[in-house]
Amino acid sequence: MNFEPSEGLSFVIGSFLGDGSFGRRLRLPSPRKISCSRPRFCRSLQSAVGHILGRKTNKLVITHDLGKVYYESKYSSRSLGLFLSSPLEELRPFADAYPADFLRGIFSADGCAGVYVDHGCLRLQIILCNSDPELLGLVRFLLQSHFRLHSNTYLRKRKGSTWKNGSKTVVLRKDAYALQIQRAHDVRVFVDKIGFVIARKQHVAEQAILLNRTIGSSRAAVEWRKHYSRKKGLRWHNFGPFRTV
Structure with missing residues (x-):
């Protein structure tokens, strides 16, 4: 089956490429199954897969794995599975053809909208975590070349680092990198032109932008602490701590 570029x-x-790198919310253990822990993300993904294959959208099935709830949709398409496993260089033209859709997919899978208070002002940044620096390089290129958005990357955690995930101790098998979009204008453009499929992430970003725009960053910081979030160290989040891969 030949695949043509499309949104x-x-x-x-x-x-x-985002979640598939770590096997977290999106898992593709075979070319036959899509499994996500976010229902809206899974619905968007299965709708796109169904359209690509020219098939009716499958029904979501709820499953459980290690105490987590997943929403599954099964397709029989070995060709799509093999295509998605192609080297990044072969997939790059498809990402470059529809950059907003590619970026929306990867940021929805592996990114977050991070809200924090810095020197009494409310700040918002967009963060993407991944173990593949080449992939993050492609993301930086697409952000800059198509949207003129500045971003930077850095090594977030080294291979072998550990942290607690509930009662489990997680050991990082690869170096983990993070890409950040921090400039206020760039963040606004990202949220407006790319955004997140997951409504909660998009809502967090839109609310922070709206507060800063309407009452200023200083008053916005007070309102955010009061109404939108819970304190977590020196940063405030209303959807949990920043993702760490």
Whole structure:
């Protein structure tokens, strides 16, 4: 089966490269199953896959694995599974053809909107975590070349680092890198032109931008602490701590 560039295919590629790298919310253990812990993300993904394959959208099935709830949709398409496993260089033209959809997929899968208070002002940054620096390099290129958005990357955690995930101790098998979009204008453009499929992430970003725009960053910081969030160290989040891969 030959795959032609399309908005849906670019979104699926981005989603797979993002979460598929770590096997967390999106898992593709075979070319036959999509499994996510976010229902809206899974619905968007299965709708795109169904359109690509020219098939009716499958029904979501709820499953459980190690205490977590997953939403599954099964497709029989070995060709799509093999295509998504292609080297990054072969997938790059598809990402470049529809950059907003590719970026929306990967940021929805592996990114977050991080809200924090700095020197009494409310700040918002967009963060993407991944173990593949080449993939993050492609993301930086697409952000800059198509949207003129500045971003930077850094090594977040080294291989072998550990942290607690509930009662489990997680050991990092690869170096983990993070890409950040921090400039206020760039963050606003990202949220407006790319955004997140997951409504909670998009809502967090939009609310922070709206507060800063309407009452200023200083008063916005007070309102955010009061109404939108819970304190977590020196940063405030209303959807949990920043993702660490």
